[in-house]
Amino acid sequence: xxxxxxxxxxxxxxxxxxxxxxxxxxxxxxxxxxxxxxxxxxxxxxxxxxxxxxxxxxxxxxxxxxxxxxxxxxxxxxxxxxxxxxxxxxxxxxxxxxxxxxxxxxxxxxxx
Numbered sequence: 001x002x003x004x005x006x007x008x009x010x011x012x013x014x015x016x017x018x019x020x021x022x023x024x025x026x027x028x029x030x031x032x033x034x035x036x037x038x039x040x041x042x043x044x045x046x047x048x049x050x051x052x053x054x055x056x057x058x059x060x061x062x063x064x065x066x067x068x069x070x071x072x073x074x075x076x077x078x079x080x081x082x083x084x085x086x087x088x089x090x091x092x093x094x095x096x097x098x099x100x101x102x103x104x105x106x107x108x109x110x111x112x
């Protein structure tokens with residue numbers, strides 16, 4: 001199993017969720033996060049005063065899938081979340097040793 005952690009722009013969340021649903025992904029966790037990468041934030045004007053926003057709003061998606069689904073999920077996220085502008089995000093892929101569904105006790109791929 002693989003855990004795919006994707007950091008994307010917030011306005012892309014619904015689009016990415018729809019595409020993943022079409023692939024048969026039954027669940028994911030979305031968390032509102034803040035961070036910065038190469039953009040290093042930006043400046044904004046508020047009531048005539050300029051201030052620096054160091055951390056930009058993002059959404060982090062956590063998805064656990066069977067090994068054979070990982071590449072399809074990654075490619076779908078890349079295609080859907082891509083805007084071509086700085087700050088599109090990142091995807092991290094990790095191995096998952098096991099998964100257990102608490103309600104039924106199912107393990108492994110059956111639990112995801």
